Amino acid sequence: MPVFKTFFRIINAARTPLIIYLLIFLGVTYMTSQFYTSPEDTGFTDSKIRIAVINRDGENNIAKGLTEYLSKTSTIVDMPDDTEKLQDALFFRKVEYIAIIPKGFSDSFNKSENSRIETVVVPNSTSAIYLDLIVNRYLQTLRLVGDYSNFTAEKQAELVSKNLAVKTDIVMKSRVESNNSEGYTYYFNFFPYVMLALATLGISTIMMVFNQPDLKRRNLCSPIKQRSMNIQIGLGSIIYSLFCWAVIVLFGIIIYGESLVLSESLPILALNSLVFTTVCTAIGFLVGILIKSHNVQAAVSNVLSMGMSFLCGVFVPQSLLGSGVLRVASFLPAYWFVKANNIISEIGFDKGRNDVLTAVLIQLGFAIAIFSVALFVSKQKRTANQ
Amino acid sequence: MVIKVQNLVKRYGDLLALDHFGLEIKEGEVFGLLGPNGSGKTTAINCMLSLLKYDKGTIEIFGKPMTPDAYDTKRNIGVVMQNVAVFNELTVFENIHYFCSLYISDKEKCNKYVDEAIEFVGLQDYRKFKPKKLSGGLLRRLNIACGIAHKPKLIFLDEPTVAVDPQSRNNILEGILRLNREGATIVYTSHYMEEVERICSRIAIIDKGRTLAIGTKEELKKMIKTGETLTIEMYKLSDDDLESIKSLPHITDAAYSDNRLIVHCSGGKHNLIRVLDTLKVRDLSFGRVYSELPTLNDVFLEITGKELRD
Numbered sequence: 263m264p265v266f267k268t269f270f271r272i273i274n275a276a277r278t279p280l281i282i283y284l285l286i287f288l289g290v291t292y293m294t295s296q297f298y299t300s301p302e303d304t305g306f307t308d309s310k311i312r313i314a315v316i317n318r319d320g321e322n323n324i325a326k327g328l329t330e331y332l333s334k335t336s337t338i339v340d341m342p343d344d345t346e347k348l349q350d351a352l353f354f355r356k357v358e359y360i361a362i363i364p365k366g367f368s369d370s371f372n373k374s375e376n377s378r379i380e381t382v383v384v385p386n387s388t389s390a391i392y393l394d395l396i397v398n399r400y401l402q403t404l405r406l407v408g409d410y411s412n413f414t415a416e417k418q419a420e421l422v423s424k425n426l427a428v429k430t431d432i433v434m435k436s437r438v439e440s441n442n443s444e445g446y447t448y449y450f451n452f453f454p455y456v457m458l459a460l461a462t463l464g465i466s467t468i469m470m471v472f473n474q475p476d477l478k479r480r481n482l483c484s485p486i487k488q489r490s491m492n493i494q495i496g497l498g499s500i501i502y503s504l505f506c507w508a509v510i511v512l513f514g515i516i517i518y519g520e521s522l523v524l525s526e527s528l529p530i531l532a533l534n535s536l537v538f539t540t541v542c543t544a545i546g547f548l549v550g551i552l553i554k555s556h557n558v559q560a561a562v563s564n565v566l567s568m569g570m571s572f573l574c575g576v577f578v579p580q581s582l583l584g585s586g587v588l589r590v591a592s593f594l595p596a597y598w599f600v601k602a603n604n605i606i607s608e609i610g611f612d613k614g615r616n617d618v619l620t621a622v623l624i625q626l627g628f629a630i631a632i633f634s635v636a637l638f639v640s641k642q643k644r645t646a647n648q
Numbered sequence: 649m650v651i652k653v654q655n656l657v658k659r660y661g662d663l664l665a666l667d668h669f670g671l672e673i674k675e676g677e678v679f680g681l682l683g684p685n686g687s688g689k690t691t692a693i694n695c696m697l698s699l700l701k702y703d704k705g706t707i708e709i710f711g712k713p714m715t716p717d718a719y720d721t722k723r724n725i726g727v728v729m730q731n732v733a734v735f736n737e738l739t740v741f742e743n744i745h746y747f748c749s750l751y752i753s754d755k756e757k758c759n760k761y762v763d764e765a766i767e768f769v770g771l772q773d774y775r776k777f778k779p780k781k782l783s784g785g786l787l788r789r790l791n792i793a794c795g796i797a798h799k800p801k802l803i804f805l806d807e808p809t810v811a812v813d814p815q816s817r818n819n820i821l822e823g824i825l826r827l828n829r830e831g832a833t834i835v836y837t838s839h840y841m842e843e844v845e846r847i848c849s850r851i852a853i854i855d856k857g858r859t860l861a862i863g864t865k866e867e868l869k870k871m872i873k874t875g876e877t878l879t880i881e882m883y884k885l886s887d888d889d890l891e892s893i894k895s896l897p898h899i900t901d902a903a904y905s906d907n908r909l910i911v912h913c914s915g916g917k918h919n920l921i922r923v924l925d926t927l928k929v930r931d932l933s934f935g936r937v938y939s940e941l942p943t944l945n946d947v948f949l950e951i952t953g954k955e956l957r958d
Contacts, residue, residue: 264749268735268742275737476733480794483697483727484750485719 269498291452314341327419447607454596458567461542469550544632595628656705680848688857689837726800751798765797785816841944875913881935
């Protein structure tokens with residue numbers, strides 16, 4: 263197997279840049295996966311707006327109840343009833359909304375007269391609209407209770423307060439059954455970026471050497487069959503890719519330790535990445551046949567790994583990508599890799615078995631198609647050279 | 649017959665690279681393909697090695713048709729390409745070992761052959777050097793070692809001395825003769841007539857893809873009318889004296905300039921004696937005398953009407 267041995271001698275000669283690439287990619291992948299695991303992503307809290315409430319109507323149940331209600335939905339900042347200071351507070355955004363309960367408001371409200379809470383707001387502020395809704399909700403509920411009961415004003419305020427305290431449960435539907443707070447999910451989602459770059463750089467480096475016209479012609483003069491030569495190069499490429507795959511998976515195991523080793527997802531995540539490795543090998547093989555210079559090689563490697571990663575949801579989650587982008591991405595193998603990973607991490611392999619296996623098979627299809635194209639192009643080039 | 653090529657035609661689009669090219673090479677020969685750049689030497693060799701498809705004709709090597717999958721035949725062929733074809737990533741030893749192991753599967757035998765090839769080309773001190781660190785001459789020697797390490801019976805050497813310094817060229821030519829003495833049949837292409845004249849036992853002159861003449865160098869020189877050229881150093885020569893020399897038999901031309909009389913002969917014997925006798929009779933003294941036989945360039949010039957290096 264002279265060609266096979268030479269394959270690894272050449273890899274060995276080019277080991278320094280490849281190791282540097284590997285370390286940089288692994289470092290970037292690790293840091294980015296850590297960045298994604300923010301606990302804030304897993305819950306929901308109302309945002310609270312800083313407001314000021316100026317009560318000019320004295321101590322009464324309506325003003326008291328409204329102020330109490332607003333204090334639950336917003337952060338109330340104490341402010342004196344001074345027009346200039348209130349305007350300054352608004353200008354410097356110490357508050358975003360000022361509610362002024364005018365004198366005689368309670369009386370006119372109880373008499374069902376046209377009564378309004380005065381507001382001073384930051385122009386075109388969405389917070390103001392939100393606060394208006396809250397104030398109106400309180401007053402309308404109070405009106406409703408007043409119109410349909412004979413309770414005292416105090417009792418009415420208590421009922422309204424109780425009624426409005428009922429909260430709607432917020433459920434993060436896309437994460438309801440998810441365990442993707444684990445960093446390794448993001449780590450595996452970054453696999454295409456690292457593997458594509460390593461495969462295209464490593465395999466195409468070897469292919470470019472063997473495809474140098476003079477060396478190729480010299481090899482064709484030898485008694486080694488072209489098929490045997492291709493098989494030996496192919497075998498070398500597979501072993502090289504497997505080595506890269508093993509290093510990346512092992513690195514993940516070292517970093518995430520028990521949480522990954524004990525995870526039920528590990529075997530299927532590893533399988534998915536292994537299948538994607540075959541796609542990367544085929545791409546590296548094709549790139550090696552098509553390109554001739556090292557400058558083009560670096561450019562192609564970057565365009566493939568970065569481009570596919572951006573389009574297919576490696577860098578940006580697929581859920582944030584537009585439908586048009588996803589439609590285009592579905593013609594790329596990395597999309598199916600990330601999709602399978604997402605299903606595994608969100609609902610688990612057992613529940614998403616069919617979808618995961620479909621995505622894995624589609625990746626295999628890509629690998630076979632790209633490899634077939636590579637062989638076809640190789641044969642065409644050989645024929646053209648004759 | 650080691651190689652038999654008949655009526656070989658190869659076209660590159662409208663360009664006719666080989667025009668019914670033919671030759672026969674016997675075992676043990678050092679056969680030279682002599683022609684200017686673009687005459688079809690490399691194309692002919694590439695066709696013989698099945699690296700190129702040809703439009704017409706037949707090629708037999710060791711009595712068998714040469715095809716891309718004639719692997720048994722290829723096993724006995726060594727090739728030294730015009731361009732150096734080695735791996736820049738491998739050392740001298742690894743390069744020779746790679747090419748040798750394409751032919752020799754026995755590991756021990758292969759290592760022995762590699763050592764012998766390294767010694768043969770004199771690269772013992774450079775075994776662990778990578779090609780980029782070798783000079784042009786050493787690189788050519790490595791290229792040769794890669795082509796001959798497996799001890800082939802037939803070796804194609806396609807202009808192996810291009811861009812090589814005179815000392816390295818001399819080493820390479822000596823090496824080729826040694827390979828031939830050890831039993832290999834050599835096919836050697838070059839546009840350097842001195843090299844071909846020095847090492848080749850038979851020569852084919854080719855131009856525009858055609859074989860114009862084949863034979864030993866003596867046979868080729870006999871094919872042309874041009875004979876020897878005489879150069880005689882002398883201080884003075886009158887027009888009368890010059891005319892008398894021109895009138896001698898077999899003298900095609902004579903000229904005197906820079907104290908040198910140059911006489912071109914068209915064959916025949918004893919031309920030099922006749923010219924010197926004429927000078928003595930006319931009481932003309934002369935210094936050094938040179939006689940040059942026709943070169944392959946003269947042969948090429950007469951056959952094609954142009955210089956070999958045009």
